[in-house]
Amino acid sequence: MKKPQNLSSKALLVIGLGFIMMLLFSCLSFNPGDFPCKFVWPNNQPPANWCGSAGAFFAYYLMYFAGPGIFIALIATAVAFIVKLVDKPLSQPILRTLGMLLVTASISSIVYMILRSRPAAAEFSAQQP
Numbered sequence: 001m002k003k004p005q006n007l008s009s010k011a012l013l014v015i016g017l018g019f020i021m022m023l024l025f026s027c028l029s030f031n032p033g034d035f036p037c038k039f040v041w042p043n044n045q046p047p048a049n050w051c052g053s054a055g056a057f058f059a060y061y062l063m064y065f066a067g068p069g070i071f072i073a074l075i076a077t078a079v080a081f082i083v084k085l086v087d088k089p090l091s092q093p094i095l096r097t098l099g100m101l102l103v104t105a106s107i108s109s110i111v112y113m114i115l116r117s118r119p120a121a122a123e124f125s126a127q128q129p
Helices: 007-028 052-065 067-085 093-117 121-127
Strands: none
Touching (some): 007 052, 007 067, 067 093
16 A cells, blocks of 8 residues: 655645746747857846746756757656656656656757758858859
C-alpha cells in the first residue's frame, strides 16, 4: 500500500511546478533584446519577456547554455512533477533523467546544425541578379 504524501511535500511540488511553468513561458517568450544579452544595445525597456526581468534573465541563460532543447527538459520535468502530485510511481528515475538530458542535447545540436547550414540573408540576397 502506498503511503500518502503529506501537505508540505505536495505544496513543494506545486511551487516547483509553478516555477517550471514560469521557466517554460519565459523561454517561449525569449527575446534577445532583453537585459542579460550583451549583443543588443540599448536593451528593451521594459523587457519583452512575458515574465518580466526575472524571466528574461532565466530565459537568456537557459537558451544560452542548453539551447532550444530546454523545452523538452522543462516539459518532461513538469510531467514528472504532475505524476508525483497524483501519487503515481515513477519507474527508473535515473534512466529517465539521463534520457531527458540526452534528448535535450541532441535536439539543441540538431537545431544548431540546421540553423547554421542555411545561408545568411545578406549572402542570399547578394547572389540574386
